[in-house]
Amino acid sequence: MRITARSLLAQVAGDFTELHPPRGPEGRPAADGPLGWPGYDEMRARAQQRTGEHESVVYGTGRLGGVEAVLLCFEFGYLGGSLGERTGDRIEAAHVRARAGRLPLVTLVATGGSRMQEGMRALVQLQRVARQTALTRAAGLPQLAVVRDPTTGGGWATLAAGADVVLALPGAQAAFAGSRVRPRGADPAAYTVEAQHAAGHLDRIVPEAELPTTLARWLALLAGPGTGRARPAPAPVPYALPGPTACGRLPDSGTEAVARARAAGRPRAAAYLDAYFADRQEISGDRCSGADEGVLCGFGLHDGRTVAYAAQCGTPTRPAGYRTVARLIRMAGRLHIPVLTLIDTPGAANGPEDERSGAGPAISEVFAAVAEATVPVTSLLIGEGGSGGALAMAAPGRLWVTPDSYFSVIAPELAAAILKRGSEQVPQTAEELRLRPQDAVELGVARGVVETAHGTAGTPGVKGTVRGVTGTPADGE
CATH class of the missing domain: 3.90.226.10 (2-enoyl-CoA Hydratase; Chain A, domain 1)
Structure with missing residues (x-):
């Protein structure tokens, strides 16, 4: 019955x-x-x-x-x-x-x-x-x-x-x-x-x-206490979580930066979300073609207030994933909730089915959603930042990076191949691309390298000090 x-x-x-x-x-x-x-x-x-x-x-x-x-x-x-x-x-x-x-x-x-x-x-x-x-x-x-x-x-x-x-x-x-x-x-x-x-x-x-x-x-x-404010404060920048490499030490070379970002034991998006939020609920799907298990989107409770999140999990991001991110950012804007994006992808998925599903238009949706956002968007690069598929998730002027990350116009192996260089020249190419996280700061792409959290990994990241910029970011600024 x-x-x-x-x-x-x-x-x-x-x-x-x-x-x-x-x-x-x-x-x-x-x-x-x-x-x-x-x-x-x-x-x-x-x-x-x-x-x-x-x-x-x-x-x-x-x-x-x-x-x-x-x-x-x-x-x-x-x-x-x-x-x-x-x-x-x-x-x-x-x-x-x-x-x-x-x-x-x-x-x-x-x-x-x-x-x-x-x-x-x-x-x-x-x-x-x-x-x-x-x-x-x-x-x-x-x-x-x-x-x-x-x-x-x-x-x-x-x-x-x-x-x-x-x-x-x-x-x-x-x-x-x-x-x-x-x-x-x-x-x-x-x-x-x-x-x-x-x-x-x-x-x-x-x-x-x-x-x-x-x-x-x-x-x-x-709709709980603290939501619905017309001008919400930005989401605070999370701490970097300890990885398998030297805690918090910056890489000495582009090759090391890439290796650390690709390390199997490095903390991924789920670990960051669990550390940052006391409670969270996920949305799923792009409302038109499917869902991407390599992208986590939803809303969570951090320090008593709601923050929307969109996080890549280290896999190539599919068109459905990008459309879900755009949906999340626009919903957060309507509800006056700040957004946190965690960036970690070797790049956008580029198979024939991804092209048929509209990879380009889907990435364009995210670029537009970030550009048009009526609430502050805070971004943290936690691993690989592969080309435009990663950049679409990054907020201009509000991007930070972790010690175990790199951002690149293209992967060094692919850059070497396009430039008709042998595989032995990949390390040199990585240096010329300036892939270290501190390079992203010096090039003006990122605002700073976040400190690594010490002690309990589940400690929420709050107002961590940032190398590469003056002072401490207040509420994500």
Whole structure:
């Protein structure tokens, strides 16, 4: 049996207070709806008797963890959770309440789509939903959606897929095409949340038992104390984490810099994120083609405030990874949250499939997102900085480097090959390219080399002193 709307609301939120949309113009409603659909009034009466609801959605305010939010929950038992005009009234009223109270909006979706008995009067509610979503987004308020079984048609295309963060319950149907209108012989697995997650269209699949905690953690990050400031301070620069080489010692040559950045035991992005954040939640996928496991994006809690992060994990970055980074930076801008980027890639992935997936346009999206960012972006090079695929992630004027890193216009081996030099000349090429981290500072590309954290590796990096610049960076500056 599907869980009812009120049972789910009781699970995820405390102190839920139901709200009702304002009354419309007085007058007797048309019999059987705007189309005069035979028996429509009887259908609604039976649905009300069966569910106890007057419409397919219930909305109100409640607390998730320590954050008050507007909640909008679908009752699938009421005409399949379909969207009609009165459904649109409630969805609009929920958004208006969220904006009036500066509250985040959580939508728990379970719908078969637009209500056929109301025809086009029902379908145009999707435009109404899209308008309200856009207004709430423009107001800088976070929107979270939970995909339940089923979420199809316009409900998937607007309420779910249009949210900032999209979560899903395991095994749920999620597709534009409902189960009765799909091509004959279509694989049912292609219409599940698992397939949508693999394709980069939603962020995470969450077991129902974990949903209350997950939603509370997300809201604490996106709408908790200290968020939403119009001009947030930059993210503090992390310390460098100790690697297998001499702690904190700068490399003597370009060849040594490259070797240290490529060392198997060097700390990678996950270690930096674990050391920097007390709690974090990830987003996943570019919303159009897929996800890149070599890029970690999300929001975390550092020293009591939220910081967005985008981190390369040392692998060639795929187009989906770059598009996810651009999505993260733009979302952080709307929500007034500063951004930290961790750079570590030999370069952009450059296989035939990567080119077909739009490697160039995807990298361009990140360059544009950083250039247009309305919140401060702080960048730290923690390993390899391979050409434009790495530079796209770097904030101009706010880039720092670790002792175990190098930045290069191209890898020294490839530079030697292009210049028609033998392999024995690769070390000389590395010197001529000036690849040491201190070279990046002297060339004006980076602001400084961060100090290495000593003691416990899990100590969050805070305001580390920086060689190569005067003084100590205050809050990332």
